[in-house]
Amino acid sequence: MSTNVTEIFDLLSDRYELLQLLAAESYSQQQLVKKTELSQSTVSRALTRLQDLGIVSESDGQYEITLLGVLVHDKYESHIAEFEQLYEAKGILHELPAEVPIDPALLAGAEVTTSKPHAPDAPLAPILRLTREATTIKCAANVLHTGYRETFENRMCESELETEFVITEAVAEQSRAIDNGYDRTPREDGRVDMYKTDTLPYSLFLVETTTGTYTGLVVSADGGTQGTLVNSSDEAYQWAQNQYEQFKSEATRWDPYSDA
Known part of the structure; x- marks a missing residue:
């Protein structure tokens, strides 16, 4: 300098x-x-x-x-x-190791929602809102939230929503355990592609709606959701797309109805 x-x-x-x-x-x-x-x-x-x-x-x-x-x-x-945006998200970022890939573009202008004692599920609200408006979703998930699962299933049944998921082994097992309670039609008609991987540092959403594209990052800790970041910028979406494809390249295709 x-x-x-x-x-x-x-x-x-x-x-x-x-x-x-x-x-x-x-x-x-x-x-x-x-x-x-x-x-x-x-x-x-x-x-x-x-x-x-x-x-x-x-x-x-x-x-x-x-x-x-x-x-x-x-x-x-x-x-x-x-710097103000970084520190607004510090409660979320502190839950991630230093080597975890996060681009500053994800933080610039992001909607930051953190968990509070009186509202532990508040961070999921922006993700649920986007899911209700989505036309396509790509998601890398390291936690399965029952509330999100129900919103997702309802959206799949009432629309032509197309989705792709990369999930961890633990999420796959949990998903299989509760899957009998949900309609299999969206999966059987090819609107859901699923991949399984060992671990993921956080949950990452790429959502397309009729009004734009959105990136969502969900950080979980101590069995609950620590916080979420939602960003509508093209830079954040491009970074998330690249990161998602990296996660997907390290995963294998998974059929929740097979024994594999």
């Missing part, structure tokens, strides 16, 4: 309020002192540093942001937003 970039980060972390003000309009040094309640010497030193870095210019005692400053300001704000 260059000296200028390091200095910019250091300065913005200390005196970002000055750049925010100048991004909106020009100010004199004294006006900035009043606006920020910083000392005259502190504001003077910060403005000198900002000028030296080409972020701020001065004319007739008025300080204004430069084009470089505008771009630096916008980029810095986007980084702040990204």
Whole structure:
């Protein structure tokens, strides 16, 4: 990292309020002192540093942001937003090992829902909503939720929903144990493809609806759902598609009605 970039980060972390003000309009040094309640010497030193870095210019005692400053300001704000999104999801991310593949694109603008003592099933609500609206679903699942299973089965029976699942051995056994209670027609008419694998780090949903595509990630811990992330961006969907295909390539086709 260059000296200028390091200095910019250091300065913005200390005196970002000055750049925010100048991004909106020009100010004199004294006006900035009043606006920020910083000392005259502190504001003077910060403005000198900002000028030296080409972020701020001065004319007739008025300080204004430069084009470089505008771009630096916008980029810095986007980084702040990204960090805020990371920390909004920290309760979910803490349940995953460091080596688990997660792309930041999945977090950018995501709807984050975490479990609460009074609402332990709240994280499933966004996934259930998407399932009710889905025209196609691809899912890699490491946990079988009874509530989701019922919503999925109802959707399969009332629509032409097409689905593909990659599930773990444990989920396959649980699914087989309760399968007698559900209509087999959607599976027998080829609208459900299923694959079985050893383990999965989380449950991953790729959902197409009539209005768009959505990516959902479900993290489970201690026998319950810790939280979900739902994102409608193309970048998140592309990452999820690649990750799903990787999971699928490591799985084998599974027939829940066979003895295999």
